[in-house]
Amino acid sequence: MTPEELEFYKQKLMKKREEILSRLEKHSSAQNQEKDEGQEDMADRALQTYQKEYIYYLTDSEQFILDLITESLDRIASGSFGFCVACFGAIQKKRLEAVPWARHCIHCQELQDQGLL
Ligand SMILES: [Zn+2]
Numbered sequence: 001m002t003p004e005e006l007e008f009y010k011q012k013l014m015k016k017r018e019e020i021l022s023r024l025e026k027h028s029s030a031q032n033q034e035k036d037e038g039q040e041d042m043a044d045r046a047l048q049t050y051q052k053e054y055i056y057y058l059t060d061s062e063q064f065i066l067d068l069i070t071e072s073l074d075r076i077a078s079g080s081f082g083f084c085v086a087c088f089g090a091i092q093k094k095r096l097e098a099v100p101w102a103r104h105c106i107h108c109q110e111l112q113d114q115g116l117l
Contacts, residue, residue, distance in 0.1 A: 001081070001082045005082075006076055006081060006082075009072075009076065009081065009082075009096060009100045010073065010076050012100045013069050013072050013073055013076075013100050013101060014073070016065070016069060016100070016101070017066065017069045017070075020058065020062050020065065020066050020069075021066075023058065023062070024058060065101060068101035068103065069101045071101070071103070072100060072101045072103075082096060084103070084104050084105040084108050085103045085104060086104055086105075086108040086111075086112075086117055087105065087107070087108055089105050089107075090105070091104070091105045091106075092105060092106055104117075
């Protein structure tokens with residue numbers, strides 16, 4: 001993989017990470033706003049808080065992707081980015097363009113999805 005390609009994926013990864021983190025910031029600013037809203041019925045308030053957290057908190061898959069992005073950036077730095085962690089073959093470019101944080105090539109991903117890896 002050329003340095004230009006690595007830079008391209010690095011930018012993609014960082015952009016995605018910012019997208020996810022900006023949702024986290026919305027979550028914390030929503031919490032700060034709540035403190036200024038004055039007194040409300042306790043039950044209503046608990047329900048509202050629950051719903052807001054449900055909307056603003058990172059989902060499990062976002063947290064998962066965030067971890068994979070961090071790992072991919074490490075792999076770019078160490079020179080192992082773009083290779084499957086299972087079979088060590090090169091990950092298909094089309095796959096990396098769609099999912100730059102992919103750890104597996106398409107073949108190994110299919111095996112993993114089937115619980116065979
Ligand atoms: Zn593989």
